Amino acid sequence: MPSADRKGESSPDDVRALDRGLVRRAQEGDREAFGRLYELHHPAVFRMVRFALGSGGADAEDAAAETFARAWKGLPRYRDNGVPFVSWLYGIARHVVADEHRRGRRTEARDELPDTGHEQVHDDRLDLAAAIARLPEEQRLVIEMKYFAGLTNPEVAALLGTTTGAVNARQWRALKTLHGMMGER
Numbered sequence: 699m700p701s702a703d704r705k706g707e708s709s710p711d712d713v714r715a716l717d718r719g720l721v722r723r724a725q726e727g728d729r730e731a732f733g734r735l736y737e738l739h740h741p742a743v744f745r746m747v748r749f750a751l752g753s754g755g756a757d758a759e760d761a762a763a764e765t766f767a768r769a770w771k772g773l774p775r776y777r778d779n780g781v782p783f784v785s786w787l788y789g790i791a792r793h794v795v796a797d798e799h800r801r802g803r804r805t806e807a808r809d810e811l812p813d814t815g816h817e818q819v820h821d822d823r824l825d826l827a828a829a830i831a832r833l834p835e836e837q838r839l840v841i842e843m844k845y846f847a848g849l850t851n852p853e854v855a856a857l858l859g860t861t862t863g864a865v866n867a868r869q870w871r872a873l874k875t876l877h878g879m880m881g882e883r
Contacts, residue, residue: 717783725773739784742847743791750795750827765791782857788842829879837872
């Protein structure tokens with residue numbers, strides 16, 4: 699079990715070590731190890747798909763569940779390339795969200811048109827999710843880890859094996875790029 703820091707939370711290095719051990723065991727067929735990975739990473743994956751789908755209900759929960767189902771199926775092919783395991787899960791989640799949008803499962807029959815204010819927020823979320831997906835990987839990872847997983851800059855730096863200054867620069871570039879993309883709409 700990872701050691702705790704003074705706040706009672708695990709350090710990024712401890713989380714990575716725990717993930718590696720659990721992934722190895724899960725790749726050998728240990729369902730309990732995969733269940734622990736689910737417990738550790740479901741909240742972050744759920745936040746990401748909820749944001750991307752623009753809903754917090756059954757659609758987001760279904761997408762998060764599908765993400766983990768695909769992860770279990772694809773786990774034998776997973777290779778630790780130095781990027782946090784949750785980033786691999788985010789990649790799967792992005793594909794699940796894209797599939798949801800392609801299938802059009804999110805459209806509902808309505809008797810009346812909704813208020814345009816609500817639809818504008820929904821459209822903005824979809825546009826932002828699409829813009830985040832278009833970011834270069836190093837910038838996208840920083841945005842996902844900071845805003846979806848809720849990590850601090852030092853935690854992101856430790857997970858990515860870089861400096862806090864580099865994380866700050868990537869975050870700044872990503873936010874500037876996103877601002878430009880959102881302004882183009």
